[in-house]
Amino acid sequence: MTEEDEAAFDEFLAARSTALLRTAVLVCGASPHDAEDLVQGALERVYRHWGRIRHDNPEAYARRVVVNAAISRARRKRVIQEITFARPPETAVDAVDHGLRDALMAELRKLPARMRAVIVLRYWEDMSEAETAAALGCAIGTVKSQAARGLARIRERLAEGVPV
Amino acid sequence: MNTEQALKEAMAQHVAHVHASPMMGRSVRRRSRRATIRLRTAGVALVTATAAVAVPVTMSLTSGPAVSVAATPAPEATDIVPATPTPEPVTTPFVVDGVSVGYLPQGCDTPGACGVWVGVYKDGATTLDQDGRLDGKKVAENTYLNDGNMIARVLDDTHGVLVVLEPSLAEKLDAATIEAELIKVAEGLTLAD
Numbered sequence: 001m002t003e004e005d006e007a008a009f010d011e012f013l014a015a016r017s018t019a020l021l022r023t024a025v026l027v028c029g030a031s032p033h034d035a036e037d038l039v040q041g042a043l044e045r046v047y048r049h050w051g052r053i054r055h056d057n058p059e060a061y062a063r064r065v066v067v068n069a070a071i072s073r074a075r076r077k078r079v080i081q082e083i084t085f086a087r088p089p090e091t092a093v094d095a096v097d098h099g100l101r102d103a104l105m106a107e108l109r110k111l112p113a114r115m116r117a118v119i120v121l122r123y124w125e126d127m128s129e130a131e132t133a134a135a136l137g138c139a140i141g142t143v144k145s146q147a148a149r150g151l152a153r154i155r156e157r158l159a160e161g162v163p164v
Numbered sequence: 165m166n167t168e169q170a171l172k173e174a175m176a177q178h179v180a181h182v183h184a185s186p187m188m189g190r191s192v193r194r195r196s197r198r199a200t201i202r203l204r205t206a207g208v209a210l211v212t213a214t215a216a217v218a219v220p221v222t223m224s225l226t227s228g229p230a231v232s233v234a235a236t237p238a239p240e241a242t243d244i245v246p247a248t249p250t251p252e253p254v255t256t257p258f259v260v261d262g263v264s265v266g267y268l269p270q271g272c273d274t275p276g277a278c279g280v281w282v283g284v285y286k287d288g289a290t291t292l293d294q295d296g297r298l299d300g301k302k303v304a305e306n307t308y309l310n311d312g313n314m315i316a317r318v319l320d321d322t323h324g325v326l327v328v329l330e331p332s333l334a335e336k337l338d339a340a341t342i343e344a345e346l347i348k349v350a351e352g353l354t355l356a357d
Contacts, residue, residue, distance in 0.1 A: 010189050017184035025179050032182045040188065044195040072270070104174040123168050124175040155167050 001051050009050050016059055017043070019125075020066045026120045027070035029109045038073055042066040063125075064135050067117050074113035107154045118146040259356045260284050263323055267352030269345045279330025280349065288324030292316050297326055303343075307350050312339070315346040317353055325353050 001009075017039070024035040024042075042065040046058065053061050108116060114136070121132040122143070129147075133140045185191070258265055261284040268280055285291040289306075292298045298318070300310025306318040313334040318324045327349050334342055 013184070013189050013192070017188045018182070021184045022179035022182050025182055026175055035182075036185065036188075039184070040191050040195055043188070043192045047192050047196050100170065101174040101177055104171055105178050108171065108175070119171065120175065123172045151167050151171075154171070 005051050005054060008054050009047060012054075012058055012062075013043070016062065020062060023063065023120060023125065024066050024070045026108075026124060027067055027113070027117045028074040029116075030070075030073065035070075038069050039066055042069045060135065064137070067121070067135055068137075071113040071117055074116070103158060104154065107157050110157075111150050111153065115146045115150045118143055119150045122147050260325075261286065262356050263319065263325055264354050264356040265349070265352060266354060267348050269349070279333035281326075281328040281330065282349075283326040283328070285324035285326065286322060288320060288322050289318045292318060292324035292326070297324075303347055304350070307347075309343060309346060313342055313346070315350045317350045319353060319355055323355060325350070327353075 020043070021032065021035055021039050024030070024039050025032055028035060028038065030038065043062065045065055046053070046062045049061075050058070108119065111119065117136060118132060121127045121135055122129070127135065129140050129143045132143045136143070260282050263282075263284050265282055289298070297310065297314075297316040298306075298308050300308045303309050303315070304317075307315065308317075309315045313329040313331065315327050316324065317327075327346060329337075329342060329346065337345070
């Protein structure tokens, strides 16, 4: 990679790495520390192809790599959680008032990884349906339906007052 | 406030304290150097995997039938194996010389993210049989698992397929997983339209 490429990559990191890290935290539900490891791995791939992609919307490429990695990680995590919590404790969950924000985040984390990614990209990243579809490599119709179902599920559960 | 707006604010608050480390660039470059070393190591391993496919390539060049090969990871590894066919990143579903690959292990839908090799023998049954690939444990009709990390399947008289897991990928998995994944890949092979 040329010095110019290296400098451009540093500029890209300075401008976008925090946003990518935040997206990863939201999509995979990991701690910032774990998400940073995931983002580093994704950015390593971006760096490897930087000479080729830097002139061709590197942000979209990087976001796509990060989101896909975050979805994969969230799925693996979910399998582990499902195994670990196959027999949930019978004791009632303490009725703690976590507030609307925590309730929303808890419900967001319960969504399937891909549906959560749609919600994050659409409503946190403010991406259009077309941009979200491109980032996730799916059809616009899928984005529409996943977003609608995700929001409906969150509304429903909050209305039911499911303990969180 | 509607749900979308409330979610947006909740997400923004949730990650407001999250900032990328100023050392991110250094960490990424360090990982890249490590990955380069891994890729070179994998390149050596790929020679083994490639050899399994390249031998019939050579044979087919002299004996008639052609073999097409598609594989991941992406071409970095080939710089030390200039004589091998240039691998192309895999995306699913993809087609290798008339054969559609309908299943790849999880994570393989991302180009360069996995090490699965798919080679198509244009003169299927004859060449696969001649090359000794139709051997080992029969796991389905015309499908044989052999050498631990490869599976061969004859689709018709002119399409035989050899699927090889790159050794560096195979060594991360247990034997049962390798067998299950190879069988799934073999089951997902169909003649393309």
